[in-house]
Amino acid sequence: MHKATRILTVDDSPSMRALLMQALTAHGFDVEQAEDGVEALEWLATNEVDLVITDINMPRMDGFGLIENLRGSARHTDRPILVLTTESSDEKKKRARDAGATGWIVKPFDAEKLATAVRRVTH
Amino acid sequence: MDANEIQNIFFVECEESLEAAEAGLDVCKAGTQDAETINAIFRAVHSIKGGAGAFGYAALQTFTHSFETLLADVREDKVPIEADLVNQLLIALDCLRDHVDAARSATVPPDDSAILQYLKDAHEAVSAAPKKAQADTKASGDDDIDALLDDLLGEPEKTKSADSHDEPAGAAPEWFLHLRPHAGAMSNGAEPLLLLREVSDLGGSCHDCDLKQVPVLDEFDPDLGHLGWTFRMDGKVKHDDVKDVFDFAQEDYTLIFGSSEDDIKTKLDDPQTASSDDEAASEAKQTDGDKQPDTKAPNAPAAAATTAPAPTVATQSIRIDLGKLDKLIDGVGELVIAQAMLTQRLADQDIAHIEELSLLDTLVRDVQEHAMAFRAQPIGSVFSRVPRLLRELSSSTGKHVKLKVQGESTELDKTVIERLGEPLTHLIRNAVDHGIEDAEERRAQGKDPEGTLTLSAEQKAGRVVINISDDGRGINAEKVRKKAIANGLITEDAQLSEEEINNLVFAPGFSTAEQVSSVSGRGVGMDVVRQNVKELGGRITIESTPGSGTSFILALPLTLAISDGMIVQSGDQSLVIPLAHVVESLRPLPADLKGMGYDRQMLNVRGHFLPVLPLDQLTGASTRMADPCEGVVVIVETERCGQAALLVDTITDQRQFVIKSLDTHYHAVDGVAGATILGNGRVSLIVDVDHLVQSAGHTGDWQVAA
Structure with a gap:
């Protein structure tokens, strides 16, 4: 039996956190949540996850800052990271990739697409 | 947690975002325009947009998108922050608030065409120029290279694109896919194996694995791609489905679509494979772009602005169900x-x-x-809505009013805060409409043509005192008096103190506006305000100086759960009379008591006759007080029936009590507002003074109430 995929979601919006929690747990994922980049880093310092899903616009430390920080440490070089973005433009995707994201999820997302994206990058 | 609850969270969040944005814009208006302030405003609007999309509020999403686009320009310093811009942004924020309200109540979204046009125009004004210039340079550069390549290759682009987009028709013949990961395919935590598996799951079977590029061991770099795969794909699988799999990684893979193995081979052997693939990729991008047009200008500087961690220390908080x-x-x-x-x-x-x-x-x-x-x-959450109200009033009355706020951090019970908005709005409308003169009149009197409204809140002796003051013309006692006489509220020869005259404005049906305006003066209002405040266990008083202004002073309890009460003994019962109703208490003298009709008495209190209501009749006490002069009367003030004298045996105590609703434990009883438990452990009923006095007046036989 596989251990459930453990996901950390990082979003400052309580409703978005609730939506992510609902969609991901419905697909059998194990979900942890943080409210911004700083909290995510603090949590990741003592915990392991299979995947990080992060929003971009957040107070204290935004999504790009978080990815940069994670990619800078050997522990997280190969960590799959998905970015939540409201824009589906190529330019936005390129920016997310350049920042070190593994992939992206365009908001508003449906639970199926979210789960597909998660499975596509989780190893 | 179901969808409804999440939606509720979203609306709470919207409120917070709206307040944050308004606070930010106010700071901008005051002249501070640092990056963090702008960023906070942007984030607030952005977060509403995200939720609006998730919950399918299309109108809200469209509006926030335009709003956010302009804010992004501001954030990137493309649009200078000027007074006019801030004002327009405030208007946009007001409109956004209406949008949120409409979404919440599922009503028709507000008409946002004017402000939406402004947002779009302002954005296009700054983005058009650089975007166009960029497009020009890009076009000329790319065109040249493309043209050169085309010349060199002598291969018409169209046939190629038709080729790669060849959709299987009819019987859907199988087709072939060749894919080869590049060096970047393993970076950023990506795993090519997962994608290969997904292709296989789609309906592909591995036909061939190309090992030709695997280097000798010494030169082997595990992070690079050395293998190429050719998949035989089921005819039902669309090219786009495969492209979708590589959505995250299209730049890190060579993807070649072919109708047969030979077709793939030809394309592979073609030395320009890479370029043809690039074009396929760029076509894919093109179609993506068409589906979701990107109206945003390139915004690279935003990264620098957003990555800087904010210096503010966020307060730690958790959300708890109320x-x-x-x-x-x-x-x-x-x-x-x-x-x-x-x-x-x-x-x-x-x-x-x-x-x-x-x-x-x-x-x-x-x-x-x-x-x-x-x-x-903090009461600031109520005060923060006032600027918008003043802006609206300013456009409807033409009176410009400055706002001064003090003590916005004063704290009140959440329920009181929620129910304070309405009376406060009414008082402010009144102050602007009736109190503050128009600019010319103010100039003539040597006042600042701009009126000032002062809101203050402070805690005083266990209550919160809110003061709403204007520097307008004050209450015209003579006018109020005449109006009250005309309305039959007082008689012509009534001798009233200044305070009593001022209090007439709270009488039901009273309005001094010479002409009923759209803002206030519909004749309902001030009595409702007083009623609202009373329901909150508070009192409202007026202080007015003709020519220099009026103050409305609201004294509210800190909480609704605990009140002050007078504990009285009536027969064998202890009863609680809420202190908010109590005016005074006294021992009646035989000379002041006058009988009236059967079994009724009036008490003369300094020239006013008040009905005497013996409380022991209410409780059904077995023994009746023989002589009212042995007891004590508590003079109470009621909302609709003026004052009355409640006759009790003795007053035993005055203390705070916790209100227990009778509805939840028993059922509602007329004349009883609730129950509380006294220090001796006994349950005591709380008298509903308003209901009691009213039913006594209406029925003539108020025992009915018991």
Whole structure:
């Protein structure tokens, strides 16, 4: 039996956190949540996850800052990271990739697409 | 957690975002325009947009998108922050608030065409120029290279694109896919194996693996791609489905679509494979772009602006369901009562002065104070809506009014805060409409043509005192008097003090506006305001100086769960009369009591005759007080029926009490507002003074109420 995929979601919006929690747990994922980049880093310092899903616009430390920080440490070089973005433009995707994201999820997302994206990058 | 609850969270969040944005814009208006302020405004609008999309509020999403686009320009310093821009942004924010309200109440979204046009125009004004220039340079550069390549290759682009987009038709013949990961395919935590598996799951079977590029061991770099795969794909699988799999990684893979193995081989052997693939990729991008047009200008500088961590320290907080909190507060109420009962019991045993009891007393008080603080919210959340109100009033009345706010951090119970908005709005509308003169009149009187409205809040003696002052013309006592006479509220020869005249404005149906305006003066209002304040257990008073302004002073309780009450003895019952109603208490003299009709008495209190209502009749006491002069009368003020005198045996105490609703424990009883538990452990009923006096007046036989 596989251990459930453990996901950390990082979003400052309580409703978005609730939506992510609902969609991901419905697909059998194990979900942890943080409210911004700083909290995510603090949590990741003592915990392991299979995947990080992060929003971009957040107070204290935004999504790009978080990815940069994670990619800078050997522990997280190969960590799959998905970015939540409201824009589906190529330019936005390129920016997310350049920042070190593994992939992206365009908001508003449906639970199926979210789960597909998660499975596509989780190893 | 179901979708509804999440939606509720979203709306709470919208409120917070709207307030944050408004606060930010106010700071901008005041002249501070640092990056963090702008960023906070952007984030607020952005977060509403995200939720609007998730919950399918299309109008809200469209509006926030335009709003956010312009804010992004501001954030990237493309649009200078000028007074006019800030004003327009405030208008946009007001409109956004209406959008949110419409989404919440599922009503028609507001008409946002004018402000939406402004947002779009302002954005296009700055983005058009650089975008166009860029497009020009890009076009010329790319065109040249493309043209050169085309010349060199001598291969018409169209046939190629038709080729790669060849959709299987009819019987859907199988096709072939060749894919080769590049060096970047393993970076950023990506795993090519997962994608290969997904292709296989789609309906592909691995036909061939190209090992030709695998280097000798010495030169082997595990991070690079050395293998190429050719998949035989089921005809039902669309090219786009495969492209979708590589959505995250299209730049890191060579993807070649072919109708047969040979077709793939030809394309592979073609030295320009890479370029043809690039074109396929760029076509894919093109179609993506068409589906979701990107109206945003390139915004690279935003990264620098957003990555800087904010210097502010965020307060730690958690969200708790209000119901849970109320249960805790209820429990604390019980604790207070239990502690009082214990004290009483110990006092009966003459051991009330033990150390442990005073320690318990201190602890209980602390716990109670902290529990009450849970429900407390700063009044600033109500005050923060006032600027918008003043902007609206300014456009409808033409009067410009400055706002001064003091004590916005003063805390009040959440319920009081929520119910304060309406009376406050009414008072402010009145102040601007009736109180503050128009600019010309003010100039003529040597006043600043711009009026000033001052809102202040402070805690005083267990109550919160809110003061709403304008520097307008004040209440014209003579006018009020005449109006009251005309309306039949007072007689022509009535001798009234200034205070009494001022209080006439609270009388039902009173309005001094010479012409009823759209803003206020519909004749309903001030009496409703007073009613609202009373329902909150508060009082409202007026202080007015002709020519220099009017102040409305609201005194509100800190919390609704605990009130001050007078404990009276009536027959064999202890009853509680809420102190908010009590005017005075006195022992009646036989000369002041006049009989009226059967079994009714009036009491002369300094020239006013008030009906005497013996409380023992209400409780159905077995023994009746023989002579009212042996008892005490408590003069109470009611909302609709003026004053009345409640006759009781004695007044035993005055203390705070925790209100227990009768509805939840028993059922509603007319004339009884609730129950509380006294220190001796006995349940005592709280008298509903308004209902009691009213039913006595209406029926003539107020025993009906009992």
